[in-house]
Amino acid sequence: MSLEPILFAMFGGTAIGxxxxxxxxxNPVHCALLLVGVLLSLxxxxxxxxxxxxxxxxxxxxxxxxxxxxxxxxxxxNVKGESPLLTPGAAKGxxxxxxxxxxxxxxxxxxxxxxxxxxxxxxxxxxxxxxxAAIGRILYTxxxxxxxxxxxxxxxAVVGAVVxxxxxxx
Amino acid sequence: xxxxxxxxxxxxxxIVLGFILLGVPLIVWMERKVIxxxxxxxxxxxxGPFGLLQxxxxxxxxxMKEDIIPSQAxxxxxxxxxxxxxxxxxxxxxxxxxxxxxxxxxxTIGLHITDVNIALLFVLGTTSMGxxxxxxxxxxxxxxxxxxxxxxxSAQMISYELAQGIALVGVIMMTGTLSLAEIGRAQAHMWFIxxxxxxxxxxxxxxxxxxxxxPFDLPEAETELVAGFHTEFSSMKFAxxxxxxxxxxxxxxxxxxxxxxxxxxxxLLPGPVWFLIKLTAxxxxxxxxRATFPRLRYDQLMAFGWKVLLxxxxxxxxxxxxxxAIRGG
Numbered sequence: 001m002s003l004e005p006i007l008f009a010m011f012g013g014t015a016i017g018x019x020x021x022x023x024x025x026x027n028p029v030h031c032a033l034l035l036v037g038v039l040l041s042l043x044x045x046x047x048x049x050x051x052x053x054x055x056x057x058x059x060x061x062x063x064x065x066x067x068x069x070x071x072x073x074x075x076x077x078n079v080k081g082e083s084p085l086l087t088p089g090a091a092k093g094x095x096x097x098x099x100x101x102x103x104x105x106x107x108x109x110x111x112x113x114x115x116x117x118x119x120x121x122x123x124x125x126x127x128x129x130x131x132x133a134a135i136g137r138i139l140y141t142x143x144x145x146x147x148x149x150x151x152x153x154x155x156x157a158v159v160g161a162v163v164x165x166x167x168x169x170x
Numbered sequence: 171x172x173x174x175x176x177x178x179x180x181x182x183x184x185i186v187l188g189f190i191l192l193g194v195p196l197i198v199w200m201e202r203k204v205i206x207x208x209x210x211x212x213x214x215x216x217x218g219p220f221g222l223l224q225x226x227x228x229x230x231x232x233x234m235k236e237d238i239i240p241s242q243a244x245x246x247x248x249x250x251x252x253x254x255x256x257x258x259x260x261x262x263x264x265x266x267x268x269x270x271x272x273x274x275x276x277x278t279i280g281l282h283i284t285d286v287n288i289a290l291l292f293v294l295g296t297t298s299m300g301x302x303x304x305x306x307x308x309x310x311x312x313x314x315x316x317x318x319x320x321x322x323x324s325a326q327m328i329s330y331e332l333a334q335g336i337a338l339v340g341v342i343m344m345t346g347t348l349s350l351a352e353i354g355r356a357q358a359h360m361w362f363i364x365x366x367x368x369x370x371x372x373x374x375x376x377x378x379x380x381x382x383x384x385p386f387d388l389p390e391a392e393t394e395l396v397a398g399f400h401t402e403f404s405s406m407k408f409a410x411x412x413x414x415x416x417x418x419x420x421x422x423x424x425x426x427x428x429x430x431x432x433x434x435x436x437x438l439l440p441g442p443v444w445f446l447i448k449l450t451a452x453x454x455x456x457x458x459x460r461a462t463f464p465r466l467r468y469d470q471l472m473a474f475g476w477k478v479l480l481x482x483x484x485x486x487x488x489x490x491x492x493x494x495a496i497r498g499g
Contacts, residue, residue: 027244029244029247029309030246030247033247033302033306036302052286052287052288053288053291055288056288056291056292056294056295057291059295059296059298059299060291060294060295060298060335063295063298063299064294064295064298064299064301064331065298065328065331068298068301068302068305068324068328069328071302071305071306071309071324072305072321072324072325075305075309075317075320075321076321131287132287132288132291132348133346
């Protein structure tokens with residue numbers, strides 16, 4: 001028996017469990033930690049999908065940097081987790097509505113294929129798929145324009161953050 | 171994946187873990203002994219020959235101590251935090267090679283637990299996860315000094331991670347690989363410390379800051395923060411933080427050796443022996459630093475990281491790229 005289905009169930013199950021925890025936990029720090037758990041399990045799934053480079057970036061960028069800053073802010077603000085579990089009223093309705101729409105859309109993409117999945121041939125991965133070299137090549141040839149646009153966008157965000165932080169509020 | 175591969179992996183994991191868990195008491199002993207002599211003292215000498223068993227005795231003492239969890243602490247996170255520190259440090263050792271391949275029972279066995287094509291990123295990822303152990307320990311204690319220590323350390327580690335990662339890129343560009351075993355093999359004739367001296371200095375400085383060692387041990391600056399993030403931790407939880415710190419030192423040293431100091435390459439002696447010699451020398455250097463330098467002030471530390479180390483590492487990156495482009499590499 002192959003190890004992959006077991007690992008998939010492990011990572012997938014952890015991801016879902018942690019994601020549910022993020023929504024239902026009251027303590028914001030616990031929520032942030034569970035979100036880290038989701039990110040880590042996703043990175044495990046990326047490895048199973050033969051994308052180790054993406055998995056490593058997921059950990060370094062999201063779990064290792066962004067979430068630490070998240071925690072930083074939550075701890076400094078000392079947010080008390082005493083607000084009601086779900087926001088009442090219109091916001092709640094919209095949330096459920098959007099969740100339903102996303103769920104149905106996902107179902108639509110998954111269902112038609114699951115029927116004859118046994119007859120699908122195993123996907124043949126091109127040579128060096130998911131390796132840093134392959135991703136680098138495709139990033140700097142096919143996706144060069146979006147890549148550069150993203151970097152400009154990030155630069156604008158950085159400049160904006162500095163301007164906001166330096167402004168003197170009279 | 172056949173059974174032989176699994177057995178091979180299991181044996182290698184046990185060797186590495188055993189080496190680290192046995193190595194940590196030895197390093198602690200070396201640290202106390204060396205600092206003792208540097209300060210004109212003798213250091214531990216009562217337990218065992220040359221005081222060798224002193225750390226074991228201390229370990230047993232810590233194990234027997236009462237395990238205190240503060241009543242206002244967040245219990246789950248409080249228990250989780252020290253474990254995180256140790257786990258992240260131990261996981262990172264999986265990709266550090268301590269020798270080239272050997273032929274055994276008709277199999278070619280690489281002397282590393284695993285050789286993935288993203289090994290360097292893997293190490294950077296696990297060390298960045300190591301921040302959680304400290305920042306959560308500080309927060310979960312629900313007390314002033316640990317919180318300040320934890321926040322300081324997270325700011326420090328995030329700042330120095332950047333320079334640390336960028337310092338390694340120079341070598342990655344020269345070898346064209348992220349695999350540590352490949353980088354090690356590429357240094358058979360010349361160590362990368364020669365062409366990448368600036369990169370080595372940056373990595374070294376950032377690595378010491380990453381492991382919270384003197385002169386960058388601000389998270390636990392005792393004159394201002396009692397014991398920083400681990401003030402409230404006692405017994406084995408404290409021992410875990412201790413263990414994690416020293417295991418992290420070994421990881422940082424191991425990466426520095428593999429990337430800059432010729433990995434396992436050396437004349438006459440076999441690879442693992444050379445690796446061990448270099449590791450010991452590097453750890454001695456760590457101890458030496460602690461005995462020599464006073465602690466930095468917090469604003470100096472942040473200014474140094476962002477205004478000196480980071481620009482220098484970027485300069486190193488651009489310089490390496492220009493040279494490689496000129497030589498048509």
